[in-house]
Amino acid sequence: MAQFQEMNPSSGRKSNVDLNLVPFIDLMSVCIIFLLITAVWTQVSMIQLGSSIYSKKTTDDIIEPPPFSELILRVDVLQEGFRILLGKDFISVPKLSDENYDKDKLIAILKKAKEQYPEKMDGVASVRDQVYYKHLIEAMDALLIAGFPQVSITTTGVQ
Numbered sequence: 001m002a003q004f005q006e007m008n009p010s011s012g013r014k015s016n017v018d019l020n021l022v023p024f025i026d027l028m029s030v031c032i033i034f035l036l037i038t039a040v041w042t043q044v045s046m047i048q049l050g051s052s053i054y055s056k057k058t059t060d061d062i063i064e065p066p067p068f069s070e071l072i073l074r075v076d077v078l079q080e081g082f083r084i085l086l087g088k089d090f091i092s093v094p095k096l097s098d099e100n101y102d103k104d105k106l107i108a109i110l111k112k113a114k115e116q117y118p119e120k121m122d123g124v125a126s127v128r129d130q131v132y133y134k135h136l137i138e139a140m141d142a143l144l145i146a147g148f149p150q151v152s153i154t155t156t157g158v159q
Contacts, residue, residue, distance in 0.1 A: 071117060073148065074124040075106070075139045077131050082106050082139065086113050103138050110146030123148035127155060 076083040081101055082093040093105050114120070123143040127136045136153070143151050 071120060072124075073113060073120065073122070074126055075110075075143060077101075077125065077127040077135050077139050079128075079130055084109055084113075101135055101138055103142055106139070106142045107145050110142055110148070114147040121148060122150035122152065124152045124154055127153070129155070 071087055072085055074085040076085065080092075081095040084091040084093065084106070091109055093102050093109065096102050110123075125136060125139040125143060127139075140151050140153070
């Protein structure tokens, strides 16, 4: 506890005031612990990145790409609706109304793509910032339902 004395001019008496420093000490200890913990996590992530980028590669590290990995399957979620890129072909799926996207038609097109390329497992869902998050989830669900379990999300490539 901190204490200081003050002279009261009207009565001529000294008054003692006790300051409670416990909340201040609690706040400082929490801040110090938070800073120490975040500093440790920063170092751990730097070590992991450094070891993966600069380590020597062996022949055991070479992983064979999955079948049809060079074939691009991307579902762009636009304000106008969905746009599917399969290889070099674009397929547009317009919106049903202002808020509703045609998810059933998207699933049907993706299932046809799965029939055409049955060994392909990956697909990309790309979105712009202006589109609601729920429409991105619909595109991801459609990819999963159609049989593309390796779904990636990107914000690049949408034009």
